Amino acid sequence: MNPSKPLPNTWxxxxxPEDPQFWETQGKALAWRTLWITTFNLTLAFITWFVVSALVVRLPNVGFQLSTAQLFWLAAMPGLAGGTLRIIWxxxxxxxGTRHLVTFSTLLLLAPLLGWAWAVQNTATPFWLLMVLAFLAGIGGGNFSGFMPSTSYFFPKKLQGTALGIQAGVGNFGVSVVQFVTPWVIGFALLGSLLxxxxxxxxxxxxxxxxxxxxxxxxxxxxLLGAVLAWFWLKSVPVRANFRxxxxxxxxxxTWIMTSLYIMTFGSFSGFSATFPLLIRTLYGKFEGAPDPLSFAFLGPLVGSLIRVLMxxxxxxxxxxxxxxxxxxxxLFSALGVTFFLxxxxLEQFPWFVLFMLLVFLFSGIGNASTFKQMPMIFEPRKAGGVIGWTAAIAAYGPFVFSSLIGAVIASTGSATGFFYGAAVFYAINIGLNWYYYARKNAEKPC
Structure with a gap:
């Protein structure tokens, strides 16, 4: 594609957007339209990315012969894929450009959605194929690193925190949606026996x-609706650069400092979103009257998503x-609090476990919003978009890292305590980095 020859009806x-007259007369309406359409599609992307976490807790109960380690790997694989694909996105x-990227990336979600619908109907589906489908679910995670930077181009700096907070926060609701809707929608036949x-x-x-x-x-x-809306209603701004x-x-x-900070915030949000259902099942499923993991797991992503929008x-x-x-x-303090209930x-300890996990989600949501305000202030628009995409890519490994490490720690020690202690150390390091470079008086890049 030649940047000097924009495609008609696209570029x-x-x-x-920093010109007040342009913003009021031409920019505002298109920017907000772009935000809402892209946010709708991003929500679907997060639903697809985390649908595996809602399915894996049900697979053993319908006849799939899967070990605890295999279940954690299935929950981890979308995170590995999401992080890797985000690097590309x-x-x-x-x-x-925004129009083509959002349209075609949304259509790609059909592959894992249709694939899982077929696979779960046959308990003989091999584990390797389930892993491939779990990897394809990571396409939903990859979309974030394309959608968020492209949206950031449309808004002036003074509104970047609000716009990106809305998009990412509402998009993050997809995690809660899939964990809340799944127990209900699997309880009856859609369209009779047709499906x-x-x-x-x-x-x-x-x-x-x-x-x-x-x-x-x-x-x-x-x-399909989201792809149609994107194709007919989105445009692409003239911010162009090749790969190199x-x-x-x-x-x-x-770039690297903000990457670490976003791993702390979104890495925690996505990682614990993927593992929360399995943690409930693994830690508290042994007791009589054990709670249904999906009856509580959606609360964490819900809290984190809501606070991201408000922040x-x-x-x-x-x-x-x-x-x-x-x-x-x-x-830091929430992670340490969780360790007392691992x-x-x-079952009397279960409410306290849920409470401290919800605090983890609350504070991760605050940081998810604040870091996306910092990046547009530190970098010029095109670089800010790249850094937003890159940091989001690396933090998207959260589900993979958290699921695989928690599973390994539980397998070797019988408890996830060691993982939470390690997370607390990582949080402490990032507190120091943020204070020194951005938050203290006379910081290098106050933002």
Whole structure:
């Protein structure tokens, strides 16, 4: 594609959101339209990315012969894929533009959604194929690093915290949606028997029919709608760069510092979102009257997503660095609090475990919003978009790292305590980095 010859009906010839007159007369309406359409598609992307975490807790009960380690690997694989694909998606906004990127990336979600709908109907589906489908679910994670930077191009700096907070926060709701909707939608037949026969769910003496394929098929029409909206209603701003030109972000130390900070915040959000259901099942599932993991797991992502939306305007008003500091300190103490409830002796400890996990999600959501305010203030627009995409890519490994490490720590020690202690040390390091470079008086890059 030749940047000097924009495609008709796709690339805008002028975009100056920092010009007040341009913003009021031409920019504002298109920017907000772009935000809402892209946010709708990003929500579907997060649903696809985390649908595996909602399915894996049901697979053993319908006849899949999977070990605890295999279940954690299935929960981890979308994170590995999401992080890897985000690295690629990071470089696509200035090359493809918002319209083409959002449209085609959304259509790609059909592959894992349809694939899982087919796989869960046959308990003989081999583990390797389930892993491939779990990897394809990571496409939803990859989309974030394309959608967020491209949206950042549309807004002036004074509104970046609000806009990106709304988009990422509402998009993050996809995690709660999939974990909340799944138990309900798998309980009845959609369109009669047209979409497949039920599976038999067995737990203890309870046996009932469920339709696991519904967990993904219900989103297929919405994905098609999102792609249509993107194709007909989105435009692309004239921010262009080839693949090689975008590598200049890696020569700036602040790219790496912000990467670490976003691992602390979004890495925690995505990692614990993927593992929360399995943690509940593994730690508290042994007790009589054990809680249904999905009845509680959706609360964590819900809290983290909601606070991310609410924190956007506050980050615009007071700056991002101070809120990132609050986030780090809160994560540190919340992670340490969880460790007191990782070797339960009764269900009486379960509410405290859930409470401290919800605090982890709360403080990660605060930091998710504040870091995305910091990056547009530290870097110029094109670099800021690249850094947003890159940091999001690396932090997206959270589900893979958290799931695999927690599974390994539990297997070797019988408890996840060691993992949470390690996370607390990492949080402490990032508290120091943020304070020194961004939050303290006379910091190098106050933001």
């Amino acid at each position: 805008l010839t002028r975009w100056e 990071t470089f696509l906004p200035p090359m493809l 497949g026969d039920p599976q038999t769910f067995t737990r203890g003496e309870v046996s009932k029919p469920i339709w696991l394929q519904n967990a993904t098929l219900v989103y297929v029409p919405l994905v 030109e975008q590598f200049d972000i890696f020569g700036d130390k602040h 956007g305007p506050l980050a615009d008003r007071y700056g991002g660095a101070i809120w990132t500091q609050v986030s780090g300190i809160g994560l 070797r339960p002796t009764s």
